[in-house]
Amino acid sequence: MRIVGSEKFFVVMGFKVYGHPLSAPTQRVLLTLTEKELEYEFVFVDLLAGENKEEPFISLNPFGQVPVFEDGDLKLIESRAITKYISYLYADKGTPLFDKDPKKKAIIGVWLEIEALRFDAAAHRLNFEIVVKPIKGMTADEAVVEQLGAQLATVLDVYEARLGESKYLGGDDYSLVDLHHIPFINKLMQTKIKTLFDERPCVSVWCKDLLTRPIWHKVLAGLNM
Amino acid sequence: MRIVGSEKFFVVMGFKVYGHPLSAPTQRVLLTLTEKELEYEFVFVDLLAGENKEEPFISLNPFGQVPVFEDGDLKLIESRAITKYISYLYADKGTPLFDKDPKKKAIIGVWLEIEALRFDAAAHRLNFEIVVKPIKGMTADEAVVEQLGAQLATVLDVYEARLGESKYLGGDDYSLVDLHHIPFINKLMQTKIKTLFDERPCVSVWCKDLLTRPIWHKVLAGLNM
Numbered sequence: 287m288r289i290v291g292s293e294k295f296f297v298v299m300g301f302k303v304y305g306h307p308l309s310a311p312t313q314r315v316l317l318t319l320t321e322k323e324l325e326y327e328f329v330f331v332d333l334l335a336g337e338n339k340e341e342p343f344i345s346l347n348p349f350g351q352v353p354v355f356e357d358g359d360l361k362l363i364e365s366r367a368i369t370k371y372i373s374y375l376y377a378d379k380g381t382p383l384f385d386k387d388p389k390k391k392a393i394i395g396v397w398l399e400i401e402a403l404r405f406d407a408a409a410h411r412l413n414f415e416i417v418v419k420p421i422k423g424m425t426a427d428e429a430v431v432e433q434l435g436a437q438l439a440t441v442l443d444v445y446e447a448r449l450g451e452s453k454y455l456g457g458d459d460y461s462l463v464d465l466h467h468i469p470f471i472n473k474l475m476q477t478k479i480k481t482l483f484d485e486r487p488c489v490s491v492w493c494k495d496l497l498t499r500p501i502w503h504k505v506l507a508g509l510n511m
Numbered sequence: 512m513r514i515v516g517s518e519k520f521f522v523v524m525g526f527k528v529y530g531h532p533l534s535a536p537t538q539r540v541l542l543t544l545t546e547k548e549l550e551y552e553f554v555f556v557d558l559l560a561g562e563n564k565e566e567p568f569i570s571l572n573p574f575g576q577v578p579v580f581e582d583g584d585l586k587l588i589e590s591r592a593i594t595k596y597i598s599y600l601y602a603d604k605g606t607p608l609f610d611k612d613p614k615k616k617a618i619i620g621v622w623l624e625i626e627a628l629r630f631d632a633a634a635h636r637l638n639f640e641i642v643v644k645p646i647k648g649m650t651a652d653e654a655v656v657e658q659l660g661a662q663l664a665t666v667l668d669v670y671e672a673r674l675g676e677s678k679y680l681g682g683d684d685y686s687l688v689d690l691h692h693i694p695f696i697n698k699l700m701q702t703k704i705k706t707l708f709d710e711r712p713c714v715s716v717w718c719k720d721l722l723t724r725p726i727w728h729k730v731l732a733g734l735n736m
Binding site: 348349357360362363364366367370371374375388389391392393395396398399400402403404443444447 | 573574582585587588589591592595596599600613614616617618620621623624625627628629668669672
């Protein structure tokens with residue numbers, strides 16, 4: 287693992303993110319930190335070399351996946367647990383990512399589950415087939431791509447109806463649930479799967495809104511992407 | 512849909528749960544309400560007759576799944592979003608299900624994600640193969656059962672290490688993360704998959720602790736199970 291120290295990743299708060307620039311879950315955590323105007327140290331984990339499956343990384347995360355987050359002696363895995371911790375702890379700093387009203391927060395909570403269990407279930411595997419496999423010199427399984435595309439379309443139909451009622455998934459304001467979608471939407475919008483988003487008008491507007499956020503571009507620039 | 516009104520489901524708080532007695536996600540919500548000493552109205556949705564895939568239910572949940580929760584004009588889907596709402600709103604009533612310390616709460620948050628994304632991914636589909644399919648007169652796909660069993664074993668290896676360090680997954684105290692596991696553990700412990708839990712000593716003790724909780728038996732009794 288290689289610790290990246292630069293003006294961009296200047297250590298101030300004691301936060302450390304172990305990850306990979308191309309990993310969507312890593313990007314999800316970096317975006318949350320950037321929305322909250324928090325600085326962090328980035329530790330590069332070489333996934334292609336398999337560093338995530340061996341010591342010392344495997345002691346940080348027995349599932350062998352990035353990102354891992356450290357806040358002093360607190361070590362967290364699972365990108366969404368990390369983003370929730372950061373956004374609750376720094377509720378009043380940077381971009382608000384939760385509504386404090388319990389009922390509005392509960393609605394955001396519903397869509398957070400839908401992203402994690404339904405959107406991601408299709409998007410994550412689609413990304414593996416049509417983005418990751420070519421990087422590794424492998425060929426996408428077209429039958430799997432078709433089945434996952436149909437699965438994603440079903441989820442996006444529900445999103446289209448929801449985004450016809452409110453500007454963002456959680457309500458009128460951008461929140462953590464929209465943020466959680468950004469990394470995979472960014473990847474899939476650069477593939478043939480883009481049509482699934484484009485052919486749904488409200489989803490299309492929402493995607494454009496998310497992908498043109500200056501803070502997202504700040505994260506990508508920080509990763510030299 | 513049939514509203515069940517009895518001494519057990521006496522309407523006081525205005526909470527309504529649309530569900531099915533055999534549905535693990537439904538049981539997860541009822542268990543949370545019972546831990547919090549809250550009363551509710553139970554609306555039976557006939558899954559075998561496909562009521563969940565048609566109106567009026569499909570307007571409550573476009574994904575066509577139980578449970579759906581109502582608190583007055585607030586309608587929530589996704590069992591884990593519902594349990595989080597209830598346990599945050601009634602933090603000081605009944606059984607504590609979250610630690611209020613942000614770091615301890617973050618650790619619980621990590622294991623909540625692991626349950627939803629890793630344990631459930633295997634347990635839910637295993638339950639479908641070896642519990643639901645026989646009810647529907649179908650035959651389990653043994654190759655799928657074997658693959659899912661291996662997937663579950665990998666997760667339980669991580670649980671075994673964790674439960675060697677702390678009595679419960681989230682820390683020293685029972686919390687929402689343990690609760691979320693109970694319905695599927697209860698189902699799978701009645702199948703041949705039981706051995707996966709039994710052969711891991713710390714996991715086995717933890718399962719026994721969870722399945723002998725009087726509040727869980729109160730829920731099962733309420734469902735006439």
